[in-house]
Every structure is written in structure tokens, then in C-alpha cells.
Amino acid sequence: MSTPNNQEIAPIANSAREWRDAMAKMAEKKTPSFFHIRARLPLQGRTNQVLGASPYMNVVLKTYASGGENEIHAHTNEDHVFVVLQGGATFFGPRGEERSVQKNDCVLVPSGALYSFHANEGEPLVMLRVGAAIDPTQDVLARVDEHGQPFDGYSEKNKEVEVVLDDASIFE
Numbered sequence: 001m002s003t004p005n006n007q008e009i010a011p012i013a014n015s016a017r018e019w020r021d022a023m024a025k026m027a028e029k030k031t032p033s034f035f036h037i038r039a040r041l042p043l044q045g046r047t048n049q050v051l052g053a054s055p056y057m058n059v060v061l062k063t064y065a066s067g068g069e070n071e072i073h074a075h076t077n078e079d080h081v082f083v084v085l086q087g088g089a090t091f092f093g094p095r096g097e098e099r100s101v102q103k104n105d106c107v108l109v110p111s112g113a114l115y116s117f118h119a120n121e122g123e124p125l126v127m128l129r130v131g132a133a134i135d136p137t138q139d140v141l142a143r144v145d146e147h148g149q150p151f152d153g154y155s156e157k158n159k160e161v162e163v164v165l166d167d168a169s170i171f172e
Helices: 016-027
Strands: 039-044 046-053 057-064 078-086 089-092 098-101 106-109 116-119 125-133 164-171
Touching: 016 046, 016 057, 039 046, 039 057, 098 106
Parallel strands: none
Antiparallel strands: 039 164, 046 057, 057 125, 078 106, 078 125, 089 098, 089 116
16 A cells, blocks of 8 residues: 555555465565555554565564553464564563563563563554564464463454554554
8 A cells, every 4th residue: 555655554464364474475585675664553453564574584563552452372483572663561471470661662572471461541552573483384473372272363362353543643
């Protein structure tokens, strides 16, 4: 999608399948990838925009509406880092751990670490997420709940709600 100054907005992955497909297509490329960090901000819900990927790494722009959240989970085949670009959030661990992050803070989440987070009220949360596959032949989006059971990131259980975008509000 083009915008007034001709910067593209990457498509939103509306399911784990779309996220995997976008990564697989990008990973076929054997030359450098270039992308621009730009997103329509949500009034409700959250978005994932795959910006770049190789067999071992993926870069995703994540946006959450003010107050948006997810449920405690762990990624079983990926280490990843969040870089907060706008807004803030509180991250939670499985034993009541709590840590607040703001713009320019980063969070590294090793494979197997349980966590969840809640976006602060007041403005949408925008984070760059860079993931590194432990085993690129296995599902990089595999995740489990706190009981070790498979857990779909695009499920009601993960507090997924319908996305409503603010057409007048773009992060760049």
C-alpha cells in the first residue's frame, strides 16, 4: 500500500499462516532486503507486519492499541528481541515478575522463557521484533502456554481481538 510520500506500508499478517508464508517468501531472496518502518496505528487490537526474513532471522513491526495485551507464553524455537519505538508496556513473568519499558528500551526473550505484556494506556505501542530461529527447519512461530501446551498467537486465548485501524494515524 502506498501513502502520500510514497513510502510503502507492509501488509498485515492476519494469521500465523500468513506470517509464515511472508517469511518463507522473503527468505528465498539471497540479496540484501530493504524496508521502511511504517504502520497504520490500531485503535483496537494489534498488528504484525513482516518486514524482512532469512532462513534464520525475521524482522516484524508490531503495533498494539492503547491497553492491548497478550497472554503468558513462550517461543520454543526462537530467541527474539523487542525494541520499543513508541509508547510503553509492562512485561510480566510466570512468577509475578514485572518490568516496565518505554521508548528506546529493549527486551531480549530467549527461547523457552515465559512472558506476557500489556501496552500502556494513552498511546499505541509500536515495537520492532527481531527473531532468530534456533532450528530453521522447524516452525519459528511455535509457542506454548505456561503448561507447555501448543498456543496459537492469533487466538482468543491470547487476547486477540478484531483490529480497527486509525486511518488518520501513521507511525513512522
